[in-house]
Amino acid sequence: MNCKRYVYIVLIFLILGALPIIAQTRVTVERDFDNGWQLMVDGEPLVVHGIVWTFVPIGENYSYILWNQSDEYIRTLIDTDAELLKAMGVNVIRVFSDVPPQWVQYLYQRHGIYTVVNDLFGRYGMTVDGRWLGRTDYSDMRTRELILDQVRATAERYKGVPGVLFYLLGNENNYGLEWDSDAIEDLPVGQRLEVRAGYLYSLFEEGVRTVKDVDPFKPVGIVNGDIQYLNIIKELVPTMDLIGINTYRGERAEDLFYSSIANSLDIPLVFTELGADAFNIRTGREDQLSQAMFIHSQWQEIYQQSYGKGLSQNVLGGFVFEWIDEWWKSGMVEGLDEHDMTGTWANGAYWTDAVQNENNMNEEWFGIAYQSPLTEDGINKRRLRAAYYVLQQAWVLDQYSSTAEEVEEHFAGIDVEMIALRTELDSMATELQEEPVVSMSGSLNILSRAEFDNLSIGAGFKQGLTISNGQW
């Protein structure tokens, strides 16, 4: 009798001890030989319809720490954004700072939105034994040790936290291989970049193993700048589960992009950044249509290349860059209250405003939501751009189970121009409400648009009205 009791007690302890493990969400990437790759959460497929969640308010910059604000403010901000994101179809966010575990859990349990934990892996410099080093030297043993310590600490912090979908290491660190040393200088010039990359990717492999060692229930990947160094990644990072790619290739990445990854790496990919800015340097004004058009095309291609469509079938989804405009990006520490219209880099693939000898990419205008200077509950109001509604319509279609024909039909049925026209008019109406007196040029523009399409437009906006002193 006593013996049985002991057995029961031991069993109860064993079961109780195993509960946290049993309760862990198991996320995997799985390949069906015929149809390609899927992300699975507890055995159920989940596509990555993600957003790079940005929240820096107007007037602040990169040093702003949301998590230092009051819990009430954080909750209000999360609720404000998560409601909009959820309505759009977002199911996972990527953030450039660590979201404290309690808020990862809150996002998931309150709003059903997962979070990707992203350790930046020394991307923007690091402190080594009390000394700040702007250029991380991945060949230095001490630096490597500290990075791995940090990675282990991150994994331990998030292990078992409800809402963590997977882990990512770095953020296009391959673009920052700039350290110099005697060892590097001794190499032939043509080998230096690749040798530096070798140090980085070998450390990535150690980082991936470290995370898996702490949390074996979630996939681990890296964030690469485009598909540079695929041959080195193939050799040096064999245990990662997926690769994150930041890329800005305009409307399409093209088949070669996907097939290069498929042929080099036996893992799926996630776009960790893709998108378009919403400012046109040719017209000198916001251009919701172009942004929406590029994003529509990018996601059509993602659907075409995903599970079961007969092409590369290796893309799990992506994170649209980004949620709201970040007004600090251009000046970094100055002009934080100004929405800068200066192009910061050139990319001809965004052909709608590509101009020879001019930067056409406006770093402060990548949001699929504009943030207004007006606030509500201390939060800058979000004004949704056309891209938001395009994605909302696009993501309704199941990315994995749909056929290639259904994808064609679905995306062809999204009237990007109509959506853009409507949201631009809504935006102008909102501006009018916020700022009653408008310039004549803006008003005339509204009328010409309205006459052009004879639309039924929202937000209390009316057609055919005349203008009197800036009032409708």
Place this chain on the structure above:
Amino acid sequence: MSRLQIRKNSEKKKVRGRYGLIVLIAIMLPSACVTNYPFDVMDPPWIPEDGDNSSAVEIDESLLPDERDEFPVFFSSDDRPRIDGDFSEWQGLDGALTRRPVYGGNHDPSDAEGFFVLRTDGVRLYIYARVSDDVPNANSLSGSLAWRGDTVEVFFGDVTARHTGYLEGDNQIRLVGRDLEGPLTDIVVNQATLNPTAGLAAHTVFHEKGYEVEASIPLNLLGIDGLSPGQRVRGDFQVNDADETERDRLVHWFSPEDVGYFDPSSWGNGRVVELPEERKENPIEL
């Protein structure tokens, strides 16, 4: 100032000097305990290997061009090349040879070595490139992204004063061969693909072991008023080579770094010279 004052001042200086020395030692001592860099460096986990059949060689850097070297731009107002895939007009002219590996391992004469010749009639810039390539591919990427595939690029400008950002007259010219079987070639200038216009033409011919391309671009599309003999110019020449996936080799004529697309100070020197009557042998056979 009295002698006494001078002596007092002198003593004050000595005292200050002693204090200074003590402060300096106090500062230096702790810093001597801090880890010194450079660091404990591990052996490289990755050394690029040249393929089994590669003829790659480590280039003697002393043979590469420096600031004293100039690439020629041959001037003739009456003898102009026709852009038709017949490259005979380029025969025997001097040019720039890309042998400086920037990325992708050692220089390989049989893969991504380009020979570039420039000509002008004062109104147009004419470009010729002959490139060795063990796996020549047609390029289907859009113009501004086409550097990821097989392409040649000419950096060219008429602003000779040192500057580190593009000015009017600075150009990144990319020639993109679109069809292995045909001449279709896009001309991309400063990230924008140029639309057909008078005087604008390009023609690519692919071979088994490389490709040749020639192009004509009106100088006004390059922001250049004109070119005349004796005029100094700036430029560099680049071969982008992609064999299996996207660009895996990048070779320059002048700069060891991949910065020419935003920093003209990395370019080398050139000069407009009269078109010679006698021609030489060509350095690359495809």
